[in-house]
Amino acid sequence: MKQTTRDNLIYLVVGLGLAALLAADAFCSDSHNLEMWMPSRLAFSAVAFMGVLAYMVAKETQKLKATVIQMVTCVLVACFIHAGIVLAFPQIFAKPFAAGLWVFIVLELFLLTRFLVRAILHIWRVAVS
Numbered sequence: 366m367k368q369t370t371r372d373n374l375i376y377l378v379v380g381l382g383l384a385a386l387l388a389a390d391a392f393c394s395d396s397h398n399l400e401m402w403m404p405s406r407l408a409f410s411a412v413a414f415m416g417v418l419a420y421m422v423a424k425e426t427q428k429l430k431a432t433v434i435q436m437v438t439c440v441l442v443a444c445f446i447h448a449g450i451v452l453a454f455p456q457i458f459a460k461p462f463a464a465g466l467w468v469f470i471v472l473e474l475f476l477l478t479r480f481l482v483r484a485i486l487h488i489w490r491v492a493v494s
Contacts, residue, residue: 390402406458406461411447411448411451411458414470418447418473419443421478422439425478426439426482431486435486435489438489439481439485442481442485446481454469
């Protein structure tokens, strides 16, 4: 199976899963006369930017010809650091898309994607050899 076909199938499964969860929540809330559940703005922006960060880190590790275990390690470390940044600055991430949020996101995406990936791969290669 080609890699692009596999990636498209993964995107399709994730999209259908999210649509099914949303439909189940809408059906359940309608049948019980409740409001649908909506995440807070902090949770929404944290998860959304974590997804973008994970994608960028995975693409960067693919460019560096990393193994799957190295790629997963880099993504997990980047997501862990992102969660720490979000919890350290919740007032910035809870606001609507303001200038402060964009500065944090641009710096975080650049620093984590460029420096963290290279540092982790370097440490990994030194530890293995």
